[in-house]
Each structure stands twice: as structure tokens, then as C-alpha cells.
Amino acid sequence: xxxxxxxxxxxVVHEGDTVTLNCSYEVTNFxxxxxxxxxxxxxxxxxxxxSSGIEKKSGRLSSILDKKExxxxxxxxxxxxxxxxxxxxxxxxxxTGKLIFGQGTTLQVKP
Amino acid sequence: xxxxxxxxxxxxxxxxxxxxLECSQTKGHDRMYWYRQDPGLGLRLIYYSFDVKDxxxxxxxxxxxxxxQAQAKxxxxxxxxxxxxxxxxxxxxxxxxxxxxxEQFFGPGTRLTVL
Numbered sequence: 521x522x523x524x525x526x527x528x529x530x531x532v533v534h535e536g537d538t539v540t541l542n543c544s545y546e547v548t549n550f551x552x553x554x555x556x557x558x559x560x561x562x563x564x565x566x567x568x569x570x571s572s573g574i575e576k577k578s579g580r581l582s583s584i585l586d587k588k589e590x591x592x593x594x595x596x597x598x599x600x601x602x603x604x605x606x607x608x609x610x611x612x613x614x615x616t617g618k619l620i621f622g623q624g625t626t627l628q629v630k631p
Numbered sequence: 632x633x634x635x636x637x638x639x640x641x642x643x644x645x646x647x648x649x650x651x652l653e654c655s656q657t658k659g660h661d662r663m664y665w666y667r668q669d670p671g672l673g674l675r676l677i678y679y680s681f682d683v684k685d686x687x688x689x690x691x692x693x694x695x696x697x698x699x700q701a702q703a704k705x706x707x708x709x710x711x712x713x714x715x716x717x718x719x720x721x722x723x724x725x726x727x728x729x730x731x732x733x734e735q736f737f738g739p740g741t742r743l744t745v746l
Contacts, residue, residue: 524673526673529671551732552732552733554733554734561739561740562635562721562737562738562739562740563674563721563737564737565734565736568732568734570732608673608674610674612732612733612734612735613733614733616679616681616687617662617664617679617681617725617727617733617735618664618676618679618689618733619664619674619676619733619735620676621666621673621674621675622673623671623672623673624671624673
């Protein structure tokens with residue numbers, strides 16, 4: 521059974537810190553892994569990583585995919601209070617279009 | 632206007648009541664999904680639909696039913712609500728034929744409380 525596991529489950533940092541969120545996956549026929557940010561409402565898309573696109577960056581956020589070790593990390597540098605959210609990782613490989621989510625990491629950034 | 636809308640946004644009901652949550656989308660996507668979110672468990676798939684005539688169970692479909700009334704509308708029903716169905720419910724859409732690159736677009740969520 522395909523599975524996605526995130527760690528840590530929660531994290532508290534101070535503004536300006538750098539954080540690394542982890543996502544490991546066990547997926548047959550892997551094709552994509554997605555990161556979403558959820559701030560008390562709908563998850564919003566951050567990145568999609570695939571076999572042909574293993575590194576993505578947008579401003580202070582970046583993500584890499586390690587296809588050999590079957591994990592991805594989401595890095596946030598110079599954190600701000602607005603980065604406080606739940607970060608969700610999901611496998612998007614299924615032909616049905618469905619996503620398999622990890623448990624999420626709750627990040628709190630204190631002033 | 633939002634591409635994916637859900638109604639109601641909040642609902643409190645009693646055990647045994649029938650509840651319907653509705654989802655509409657203007658993205659023109661064929662595929663629609665219903666998830667529930669519980670603290671510490673991420674999002675779990677309840678049902679999904681490829682088109683009006685193609686509906687499939689997800690990992691936690693027991694106690695739920697769905698109806699795809701049109702390409703743009705997908706509703707979720709709890710025939711007899713129970714307290715452990717208290718959760719945040721999300722509708723999502725995606726394009727068909729993405730070859731395993733399944734970006735989904737989420738509605739704002741419905742917070743359901745069953746007393």
C-alpha cells in the first residue's frame with residue numbers, strides 16, 4: 521500500500537530561522553510528489569516534484585526530491601510569521617488522479 | 632469568484648441526521664474528490680469521480696455517499712451522521728490525463744460538527 525510520512529508533526533521556530541520539513545514516501549510506480557500550504561482554509565499548491573524536476577524554488581521556499589532514498593524536503597529560509605501553517609506532502613502518482621497525503625507538519629513561527 | 636466553492640462552510644448537526652455537503656467548480660475539470668481532514672491524520676479520500684457516470688470509493692467511504700449531478704457539481708451525503716464524522720471536509724478538482732502529475736485545486740472546506 522502506498523504511503524507518505526511527514527516529520528516532524530509540529531515545529532516551533534522564531535522569525536528569521538531556517539526550517540526543513542521532511543516527507544518520505546513508499547510508492548509503486550512513483551511519478552510525482554506535491555507540497556501544499558494550508559492556513560486555516562483550503563490547501564494551496566506550492567511545488568510539484570517529478571523524476572524530471574527534482575528541485576524547485578520560489579522565493580524563500582525550496583524543495584528537493586531524492587529519488588534514491590525516497591524522500592523530499594521543503595526548506596524555508598528567513599521564516600516569517602506568515603509562514604505559520606500546516607504543510608502537507610502528497611504522492612500524486614496515481615492514474616486515478618487521487619492524492620495520498622502525509623499527516624502534515626504544523627509550523628508555528630513566533631515573532 | 633472562487634474556482635471551487637463549498638456550501639455550507641460550517642454546520643452543526645445531531646447524531647442520526649442526514650446531511651448534504653455541496654461542491655461546485657468553474658474550472659471545467661472532469662475529476663472531483665471529497666476528502667476529510669482530522670488533526671494529525673492529513674487528508675483522507677472519501678470518494679472521487681472521473682465524470683458524471685464514474686464514481687469510485689476512496690479509502691474511508693463507509694457512512695458516506697456521493698452524487699455527481701453535473702460536471703461542475705459533486706455532493707457528499709452523510710445518511711445518518713455520527714460524532715466521529717466531525718471533521719473538516721474538502722472538495723477538490725483536477726484535470727484528467729495528467730499522467731501521474733496530479734495537481735488538485737481545493738475548495739475552502741466545510742467544518743462539520745456532529746453532536
